[in-house]
Amino acid sequence: MERVRVSVNNNEEMVVTPWEVRGKIDYDKLIREFGTQPLTPELLDRIQKQTGELHPQLERRIFFSHRDFDWILQRYEAGEKFVLHTGRGPSGPVHIGHMIPWIFTKYLQDKFDAKLYFQITDDERFLQHDDFSMSESEKWAYENSLDLIALGFDPKKTRIILDTKNMGTMYDLVVQIAKRVTYSTAKAVFGFQDSTNIGMLFYPAVQAAPAFLESYLTGHNVPCLIPAAIDQDPYWRVTRDVAPKLGYYKPAQIHCRFVPGLGRGGKMSASMPETAIFTNDSPEAAYKKVLSAFTGGRATVEEQRKLGANPDICSVFAYDYFRFMNEKELGELRYNCLAGNIMCGECKQILAERVKKFLIEHQEKREKAKDHFEEFLFNPKDQ
Amino acid sequence: MERVRVSVNNNEEMVVTPWEVRGKIDYDKLIREFGTQPLTPELLDRIQKQTGELHPQLERRIFFSHRDFDWILQRYEAGEKFVLHTGRGPSGPVHIGHMIPWIFTKYLQDKFDAKLYFQITDDERFLQHDDFSMSESEKWAYENSLDLIALGFDPKKTRIILDTKNMGTMYDLVVQIAKRVTYSTAKAVFGFQDSTNIGMLFYPAVQAAPAFLESYLTGHNVPCLIPAAIDQDPYWRVTRDVAPKLGYYKPAQIHCRFVPGLGRGGKMSASMPETAIFTNDSPEAAYKKVLSAFTGGRATVEEQRKLGANPDICSVFAYDYFRFMNEKELGELRYNCLAGNIMCGECKQILAERVKKFLIEHQEKREKAKDHFEEFLFNPKDQ
Numbered sequence: 001m002e003r004v005r006v007s008v009n010n011n012e013e014m015v016v017t018p019w020e021v022r023g024k025i026d027y028d029k030l031i032r033e034f035g036t037q038p039l040t041p042e043l044l045d046r047i048q049k050q051t052g053e054l055h056p057q058l059e060r061r062i063f064f065s066h067r068d069f070d071w072i073l074q075r076y077e078a079g080e081k082f083v084l085h086t087g088r089g090p091s092g093p094v095h096i097g098h099m100i101p102w103i104f105t106k107y108l109q110d111k112f113d114a115k116l117y118f119q120i121t122d123d124e125r126f127l128q129h130d131d132f133s134m135s136e137s138e139k140w141a142y143e144n145s146l147d148l149i150a151l152g153f154d155p156k157k158t159r160i161i162l163d164t165k166n167m168g169t170m171y172d173l174v175v176q177i178a179k180r181v182t183y184s185t186a187k188a189v190f191g192f193q194d195s196t197n198i199g200m201l202f203y204p205a206v207q208a209a210p211a212f213l214e215s216y217l218t219g220h221n222v223p224c225l226i227p228a229a230i231d232q233d234p235y236w237r238v239t240r241d242v243a244p245k246l247g248y249y250k251p252a253q254i255h256c257r258f259v260p261g262l263g264r265g266g267k268m269s270a271s272m273p274e275t276a277i278f279t280n281d282s283p284e285a286a287y288k289k290v291l292s293a294f295t296g297g298r299a300t301v302e303e304q305r306k307l308g309a310n311p312d313i314c315s316v317f318a319y320d321y322f323r324f325m326n327e328k329e330l331g332e333l334r335y336n337c338l339a340g341n342i343m344c345g346e347c348k349q350i351l352a353e354r355v356k357k358f359l360i361e362h363q364e365k366r367e368k369a370k371d372h373f374e375e376f377l378f379n380p381k382d383q
Numbered sequence: 384m385e386r387v388r389v390s391v392n393n394n395e396e397m398v399v400t401p402w403e404v405r406g407k408i409d410y411d412k413l414i415r416e417f418g419t420q421p422l423t424p425e426l427l428d429r430i431q432k433q434t435g436e437l438h439p440q441l442e443r444r445i446f447f448s449h450r451d452f453d454w455i456l457q458r459y460e461a462g463e464k465f466v467l468h469t470g471r472g473p474s475g476p477v478h479i480g481h482m483i484p485w486i487f488t489k490y491l492q493d494k495f496d497a498k499l500y501f502q503i504t505d506d507e508r509f510l511q512h513d514d515f516s517m518s519e520s521e522k523w524a525y526e527n528s529l530d531l532i533a534l535g536f537d538p539k540k541t542r543i544i545l546d547t548k549n550m551g552t553m554y555d556l557v558v559q560i561a562k563r564v565t566y567s568t569a570k571a572v573f574g575f576q577d578s579t580n581i582g583m584l585f586y587p588a589v590q591a592a593p594a595f596l597e598s599y600l601t602g603h604n605v606p607c608l609i610p611a612a613i614d615q616d617p618y619w620r621v622t623r624d625v626a627p628k629l630g631y632y633k634p635a636q637i638h639c640r641f642v643p644g645l646g647r648g649g650k651m652s653a654s655m656p657e658t659a660i661f662t663n664d665s666p667e668a669a670y671k672k673v674l675s676a677f678t679g680g681r682a683t684v685e686e687q688r689k690l691g692a693n694p695d696i697c698s699v700f701a702y703d704y705f706r707f708m709n710e711k712e713l714g715e716l717r718y719n720c721l722a723g724n725i726m727c728g729e730c731k732q733i734l735a736e737r738v739k740k741f742l743i744e745h746q747e748k749r750e751k752a753k754d755h756f757e758e759f760l761f762n763p764k765d766q
Contacts, residue, residue: 123558134555164558168551172517175506175547178582183566186581198569199561202585 016231017191019128021258021267027064027230034233036065036255046073051111057104057256062322065230067240068252072225076112082223083214084108085251087119087161087207090140091129094147095276096355097259097268100322104256105227106151109158114225116158117210117378118148123163124207127199134164142373147279149369149376150362159378161210169380170209173216178205180242189234208239211251217380223249230255260318262293275315279366283356290316290352296337297344308340316344316351324354399614400574402511404641404650410447410613417616419448419638429456434494440487440639445705448613450623451635455608459495465606466597467491468634470502470544470590473523474512477530478659479738480642480651483705487639488610489534492541497608499541500593500761501531506546507590510582517547525756530662532752532759533745542761544593552763553592556599561588563625572617591622594634600763606632613638643701645676658698662749666739673699673735679720680727691723699727699734707737 014023016030031038039061048054050073057063072082086105088098109116122137145160167174186192186204214222226236233255240250258267261275268276275293277286296310296317311317311334320330336342397406399413414421422444431437433456440446455465469488471481492499505520528543550557569575569587597605609619616638623633641650644658651659658676660669679693679700694700694717703713719725 123554126558127562134559164555166551167554168549171506171550171554172547175509175582176517178585179510179580181581182577183575183579183581183584184577187577192566194565194567194570196566197562198564198566198584198588199558201566201581202561205581 018231018234021231024265025258025267027257030230031065034065034230034237036067036230036233036253037069039064039066039069039254043070043073046070046077050076051107055104055107056327057100057107059327060321061257062100063104063227063254063256065255066253067236068250069225069254072223072252075223080223082112082114082225082252084114084116085119085210085213085224085226086116086228087121087210088144088148089121089125089128090137090144091125091132092140092270093278093280094144095268095270095278096319096323097261097276099147099151099279100259101227101229101256102148102151103323106153108225108227109154114157115214116153117161117213118153118158119161119163119207119210120145121163121203121207123167123199124203127197127203137164143280145373145376146366146369147362149372150279150365152365153376155372155375158376160376161213161378163206166378166380167206169378170206170213173212174205174209176246177208177212177239177242178202180245181205181238185238185241189238204235204238207235208242211236211239212243212246212248215248221247221249224251226251226253228253228255229258231258259322260315262289262315262319264294264315265313277355277359279359279362281359283359283363286359287352287356290319290355291348293319293348293351295344295348301343304343305340308338309344311337314344316347319351319355324351324358401614401617404614407648408641408650410640413613414448417448417613417620419450419613419616419636420452422447422449422452422637426453426456429453429460433459434490438487438490439710440483440490442710443704444640445483446487446610446637446639448638449636450619451633452608452637455606455635458606463606465495465497465608465635467497467499468502468593468596468607468609469499469611470504470593471527471531472504472508472511473520473527474508474515475523475653476661476663477527478651478653478661479702479706480644480659482530482534482662483642484610484612484639485531485534486706489536491608491610492537497540498597499536500544500596501536501541502544502546502590502593503528504546504586504590506550506582507586510580510586520547526663528756528759529749529752530745532755533662533748535748536759538755538758541759543759544596544761546589549761549763550589552761553589553596556595557588557592559629560591560595560622560625561585563628564588564621568621568624572621587618587621590618591625594619594622595626595629595631598631604630604632607634609634609636611636611638612641614641642705643698645672645698645702647677647698648696660738660742662742662745664742666742666746669742670735670739673702673738674731676702676731676734678727678731684726687726688723691721692727694720697727699730702734702738707734707741 014025044054044058084105108114120141122141126132126134126137141162186201192201211224236251236253243250261268261272263272263275270276277289294315296314298304298307298309320333397408427437427441467488491497503524505524509515509517509520524545569584575584594607619634619636626633644651644655646655646658653659660672677698679697681687681690681692703716
C-alpha cells in the first residue's frame with residue numbers, strides 16, 4: 001500500500017503518515033484511500049444500546065471511521081469481551097490533542113469493562129529522532145503516563161507497557177510478527193528508504209504486539225479494539241495482515257480526526273508550542289495562548305456585528321467542539337457567532353477560563369497520579 | 384561491503400556468508416577480501432608469553448586470522464582484562480565442527496581469566512527458517528547449552544544469553560545499535576532482499592549487543608574478543624562500525640577455519656548428517672560414520688603400499704588434525720600415509736575408536752551439565 005498523498009489543491013497537499021500530517025485533511029478521502037468504513041448511524045445505535053449513552057466524540061464524529069468495529073460489537077453482544085490497545089510516543093509533554101482519544105478510550109473501558117494495554121513507544125521515538133537520548137525518552141515515558149493516569153483509568157484494568165522495559169515479555173511475540181512482514185511490505189506501507197535505520201524497519205512488529213498480547217499471554221483468542229488517530233492506520237494494516245498467520249483475530253480499529261491547534265489550520269502539534277495547550281503549561285500561560293488564538297472573526301467589530309463570523313475556520317470554536325462545550329452550548333455559540341451576536345474576544349475569554357480550569361484540575365490529578373504510577377505498569381506475573 | 388563470492392575455478396565458486404559456506408575455501412583470499420590480518424609468528428610468540436603454552440588450534444592455524452587481536456594483547460599486557468563473546472544458532476544438535484571454536488574459547492577463558500558471553504541466537508534461527516517453531520528453537524537452545532557446559536567452562540565466568548529470554552536486559556542496548564545501522568549498510572553486508580523479513584533486518588543489532596554488554600552493564604569500557612568461524616565476520620564488521628558511535632571499543636576478533644565433514648570436501652554440516660558427528664549420536668553410530676568416511680587412499684592396497692596415500696584431501700586426517708591427534712602422532716601419521724606404510728582402514732579404525740571414546744565421555748559430562756544449566760544462565764542481577 002502507498003502512503004496517502006492526495007493533492008487537495010495546487011498549494012496544499014494532504015499528507016497523512018504516522019510521522020507527518022499536513023495539508024487540509026479530507027476525511028472522506030482518507031476513508032476511501034485507507035479503505036476503512038465510516039461510522040454509520042446504525043452502528044452508533046448499536047453502541048448506544050450497549051453503553052446507554054453515546055460519547056460526544058461519537059456524536060460529533062470526532063471518531064469517524066473504523067475497521068471491524070461492527071464485528072467487535074457483534075462479539076460483545078454475544079457475550080465476548082475485548083481488550084483495548086492504544087499508546088503514545090513519548091517525545092515531549094502531552095497536549096490536549098493527544099488526550100482526546102485517551103478520553104474516548106476511558107469511555108470504552110468504562111462502558112465495555114475492557115482491559116487496556118497502553119503502549120509507550122519509547123524505542124520508536126529514540127530510533128526516529130537523531131538527537132533524542134534514551135534518558136529523555138525515559139523521562140517523557142514517565143511524565144506522559146501521569147497524564148494518562150490522571151484521566152481516571154482503572155488501575156485494575158489498565159496496563160502501561162514501556163517498550164524498553166517490557167521487551168522481555170513481548171520479544172517472543174514480536175519476533176513471530178516480524179517473521180511475517182517482509183521488507184517489501186514494510187517499505188510500501190511506511191515509505192522506508194535505504195537510509196532508514198534497521199531499528200525503524202523492525203519497529204512495526206513492536207507496535208503490533210500489544211494487539212495480540214492478551215491472546216498470547218492467556219492462550220486463547222481475545223478480540224482487540226484500537227482507538228487512535230487515523231495517521232496510525234498503516235501500523236494496523238500490517239498488524240491485521242499478520243494476525244491470521246499467527247492464528248489471532250485481526251484487531252479492530254476506531255479512528256479519530258486530528259485535533260486542530262490554536263493557529264490558522266493544521267493539527268495541534270508539539271512542534272508549534274504557541275498553538276498547543278500542554279498539560280505542563282502553567283494555567284496562566286495556557287490562558288494567554290487561548291487569547292492569542294486564530295479565530296473566524298471579521299476585521300472590525302462593526303463588520304462582525306453586521307455580517308457575523310465563521311466558526312468553521314475558527315480554532316477557538318474547534319476547541320469548544322473537541323472538548324470544552326456540550327451540545328447545547330455549542331449550538332448556541334454557533335448561532336450567535338454566525339449572527340454576529342458574540343465577538344471573538346468574548347469567546348476566547350470563555351474558552352480560556354475553561355482551559356485554565358481544566359489544567360488546574362488536571363495538574364492536581366497528575367500530582368496524585370505519581371503515587372499510583374507503579375500500579376499501572378505491565379507486569380506479566382499479575383496478568 | 385559486498386559478500387565474498389570468489390570464483391575459484393569454473394566449477395566451484397567460493398561462497399562464505401553467515402548462512403552459506405560452499406566451494407573450495409581459499410583462506411588467504413578470505414583474509415584479503417574480508418580485510419582481516421593473518422596470525423603472525425610474532426603474535427603467536429606474544430600469546431605464548433602470556434599463556435605459557437600455545438593451543439594446538441593456534442599452532443596448526445585452525446585459528447588463522449584476526450582483527451585487533453594484537454590490540455587486545457597489548458591491553459592485556461598493560462593489565463586490562465577483556466571479555467569473550469561467541470555463540471550458537473540453536474537449529475539442531477551440535478556436531479564436532481561446532482565445538483572446535485568452543486574448545487579454543489575455553490582455552491582463552493582459562494589462560495586470560497576472561498568472562499564469556501555465549502549467545503544462543505534462538506531468535507535468528509526462528510526468523511531464518513520458515514518451518515522452524517519457537518518451541519524447537521527453545522529445545523535446541525537448552526540441548527546445545529549442555530554441550531557447551533560439558534566442555535568444562537567456568538560457571539562463575541560464563542554467561543549463556545538466550546536472545547528470547549534476555550531481551551529484556553539487552554533491548555535498550557540493541558536499539559542503540561540498531562539506530563546506527565542503515566538498511567543500505569545491512570543490505571550491502573548481508574545481501575538482504577525485498578523478501579527478507581523485518582526480523583532478519585533487525586537481527587544484526589541483536590548479535591552485536593553482547594560485544595558491548597559488559598561495558599553497558601558496568602558503565603566502563605571493557606575490551607571484547609570474539610573467537611568464531613570466519614563466516615560470521617560480516618556481523619562483526621557492522622558491530623565494529625557502530626562501536627565508536629556508542630563510545631565503546633571495537634570488538635577484536637580471532638577467526639577459525641571451517642571444520643571439514645567426513646565426506647569429500649565441504650565443511651561439516653548438519654544438512655549432511657551422514658558426514659557429521661553429532662554429540663547426540665550413539666557412540667556406535669559415530670563409529671560407523673567414521674568407518675564410511677572419505678579418505679585420500681588409492682584404488683587398491685597394492686597401489687597404496689607402492690605410491691602412498693594423500694592426507695591433504697583425507698577427511699579422516701582432517702579430523703585427526705582438528706581434534707584427535709597431538710603433534711607427534713600427526714607427524715608420524717602423515718609420514719606413514721605418504722609412504723604407504725598405513726592403510727585407510729587402519730587409520731579409520733584409530734579415529735573411530737577415539738571419536739567413540741570422546742563421545743562416551745562427552746555424553747557423560749553432558750548428563751551432568753543438566754544439573755548446572757541454571758548456574759550458567761545470564762542474570763543481570765548477579766553481574
